[in-house]
Amino acid sequence: MNFDLSGKVALVTGGASGIGEACARGFHAAGAKVVIADLNPDAAGALADELGEGAAATKVDVADPGSCQAMVDFTIKTFGALDIAVNNAGISTELAPLPETRIEDWRKVISINLDGVFYCLKPEMAVMKAGASIVNIASVMGAIGRTGAAAYVASKHGVVGLTKVAALEGAENNIRVNAIGPGYIETPLLKQATLEALDTIAGLHPVGRLGKPDEIASAVLFLASPAASFITGAYYPVDGGYIAQ
Numbered sequence: 001m002n003f004d005l006s007g008k009v010a011l012v013t014g015g016a017s018g019i020g021e022a023c024a025r026g027f028h029a030a031g032a033k034v035v036i037a038d039l040n041p042d043a044a045g046a047l048a049d050e051l052g053e054g055a056a057a058t059k060v061d062v063a064d065p066g067s068c069q070a071m072v073d074f075t076i077k078t079f080g081a082l083d084i085a086v087n088n089a090g091i092s093t094e095l096a097p098l099p100e101t102r103i104e105d106w107r108k109v110i111s112i113n114l115d116g117v118f119y120c121l122k123p124e125m126a127v128m129k130a131g132a133s134i135v136n137i138a139s140v141m142g143a144i145g146r147t148g149a150a151a152y153v154a155s156k157h158g159v160v161g162l163t164k165v166a167a168l169e170g171a172e173n174n175i176r177v178n179a180i181g182p183g184y185i186e187t188p189l190l191k192q193a194t195l196e197a198l199d200t201i202a203g204l205h206p207v208g209r210l211g212k213p214d215e216i217a218s219a220v221l222f223l224a225s226p227a228a229s230f231i232t233g234a235y236y237p238v239d240g241g242y243i244a245q
């Protein structure tokens with residue numbers, strides 16, 4: 001990754017682990033100030049401490065609108081602006097056929113993966129100025145379905161739709177909003193999968209392997225940077241060819 005984002009202030013939700021952590025590290029390396037916002041304040045704080053100057057951590061629960069507002073307030077208070085936001089925090093659940101999907105599991109996934117992106121977009125777009133950029137982390141499941149994953153698939157399709165509306169509304173003020181659709185990426189999110197299952201999952205990608213968090217972060221940094229100044233409202237698969245099949 002080779003972007004110069006010095007002078008910019010970036011906010012990453014779910015920034016303490018996996019894809020979010022790779023984004024936070026990427027922004028910091030590119031010279032941006034970065035706020036690592038996560039439900040796990042210890043892990044977020046440890047990463048901010050490791051990165052040092054120009055990094056700060058705050059606790060957020062993206063399923064709580066007040067917490068999302070407080071996260072944006074913290075960013076402005078700490079670094080004076082919000083130029084880049086990556087709405088990345090998300091969860092998955094065990095696969096279950098739709099009739100057996102528990103209502104509480106449906107609600108939990110929708111409240112974090114979909115409500116959470118809306119609750120973040122609201123205060124972010126309210127304070128962002130011309131030239132700002134938002135990247136929402138969807139999934140290949142934002143473009144295609146998968147048996148047993150009703151809530152996850154619905155939440156990620158919802159994120160892609162929200163991205164389009166936010167892009168249309170932001171266009172007038174030159175605030176760009178895009179979504180990325182990762183294939184399966186080697187992160188703790190996949191920790192429930194057995195090695196055998198991971199092998200099978202890797203084989204679903206035409207390139208024959210899982211992706212790495214840095215391979216998502218480099219696409220996020222590109223979309224956040226001035227190099228992507230004419231790109232808004234887009235959904236970018238970053239998936240080793242998964243949805244091209």
Ligand SMILES: NC(=O)c1ccc[n+]([C@@H]2O[C@H](COP(=O)([O-])OP(=O)(O)OC[C@H]3O[C@@H](n4cnc5c(N)ncnc54)[C@H](O)[C@@H]3O)[C@@H](O)[C@H]2O)c1
Nearest residue numbers: 014017018019039061062089090139182184185187188189
């Ligand atoms: N790993 C994959 O294969 C994959 C594929 C496609 C999309 N994604 C998406 O990428 C995003 C990041 O996933 P990851 O694989 O890096 O996961 P991860 O589990 O490694 O990290 C997720 C982070 O989000 C935080 N988090 C969870 N709930 C939260 C909440 N309510 N509020 C704030 N933070 C919360 C966790 O504490 C954790 O630090 C998710 O939206 C996920 O759906 C992941």
